[in-house]
Amino acid sequence: MAFLKIEHLEKSFGSTRVVKDFDLEIQKGEFISLLGPSGCGKTTVLRMVAGFETPSSGAIVIDDKDVVALRPNQRNIGMVFQAYALFPNLTVGENVAFGLKIKGVGKDEREARVKEMLTMIGLPDLGNRYPFQLSGGQQQRVALARALAIQPHVLLLDEPLSALDAKIRVSLRTQIREIQRELQITTIFVTHDQEEALSISDRIVVMNGGVAEQVGAPFEIYNRPATRFVAQFVGTLNLIEADVIAPESGTVRIGTTEISLGRPLKPGRVTLACRPEAVSLGLAEGRPLVLHAEIGEVHFLGAVIRVQARAGRTQLSLDTFNRPDTPPPAAGDKVQVSISPADLLVLEA
């Protein structure tokens, strides 16, 4: 039985439908990310769960209770905002205690809970500081503690890492995930950063144009994208045009090479896709699709080297691990690249 159920959720602003027939079931303690480009409706869904937007139609059920008719302050939901939203006139401790005070929690219990929360986020000694005496990362941790202090049914995170610098972003997302696991709190995380979503989620909902294009575990979303949009939005993708020469057996011709994909295809031309890590430099066993290419840009990223190569009219991006005894290819080198048919995705139009 799902802890949070969103059923046929719709939202229109005037004549514009921003969320269309959105369904989602979230288990208790699950960490779900809503991932998509700007304007895809992910924040609107989150705001409807929080109660800041009223759905045009549909239901939001939390712990067997439809909350659509409830006001935001009646839903017992913790929310963390991109802009921190700490109350500037209150100290860190007072910020964390704010929700508890409203709930009528006694002073001793409140103080104990504030202490516990500040320790949990690693800022036990900053209770007397004001928000603007803290760094962005510290402020967001306090916002997280404040949201969790009231022991909400659901934690909503609206792009909480977007305003932070790259290093803090990585460390804070790890901390968020650790805290979420420790508290086993049902969490919805909105982001447009695929790396963030892939790294911390139990499941990801990829959204586009107000609809959920695919819901699945990060591994599934990345390796078995359900639609062309998901394939192109999540990760880097190489697109290879091919002619279908035997639709029943799924045999296609790429350049002069014919390979079988082992699944039926529609006749005509087809677009195949593969991830950069599925393309190998040189020949390799089990990779019958071989293309002759010329090296373009080579980006040394440390552990990984990303190589751009051109095979005829096809632009390829391939990733190889750095090996100290093997220098990367140079721009202009003529190479062979090989791909396994199992790594090729067929993109539907």
Add this chain to the structure above:
Amino acid sequence: MGSPRFWSWAALVAGLLYFFLPLVGMFEFSLRARRGEYSFQAYTNVLSDPQFRETFMYSVVVALFTIVLGVLIVAPTAFWVRLKLPKLRPVIEFITLLPLVIPPIVIVFGYIRLYNTSSWLPLTGTAMGTNILLTFGYSVLALPYMYRAVDTGLRTIDVATLTEAAQSMGASWFTIITKLILPNILSAILSGAFLTFAIVIGEYVFAALLNRPGFGPYMVWMGGNKAYEPAALAVIAFGITWACMGVIQLATRLSKHNRVQR
């Protein structure tokens, strides 16, 4: 041709002279109540006049009620407009500016016509009713200053996100406004309050035409009947205004989160 620095200083000095010389002249004149010597006789005369104390206290009390009424009307309105009706902001701004373009005499005659003893709400029939009418009139007169001050204060905080953050923690509208919004725009409210205070203390038209014993009519009466005391009164009025500004600064400095921010 002199250096730009010289001309900057020259402009500053000219500006200061233009502003301060009349004040210095007025202050000097107010000290001449005794022939042939400087003294504070005019100030003593003014301060020992029971009418001064009565009218001043009356205006102070009306000013305080006006401030409370102004804050109660303006703060929630400006908050709501910012939060829920941003498209209405130009309309609200225009309405709040109307007291600057409609002469006070027009407003007060309108009031007298609407609230006279033979009207449906005969406020002018009793002293208390007229006091209430005067307070409402002053809150209208101070509207452009109070609204602008509060709106500027609201602009410095992210009203929408703070409100949503508080709502998500269970806060009611009353809690949000009193515990979060008002404390964060306190210095703006104080600015508006002291501007209101300065307007009410010196206001003549409303108080005179509604026949209330305000400080403004007293100053006019004094100007028509005495020589040195009006100058002393003017200096006292300036002193009060500057003291108000000092209090605004002090309140801003003493506000804990602002003090830390600086």
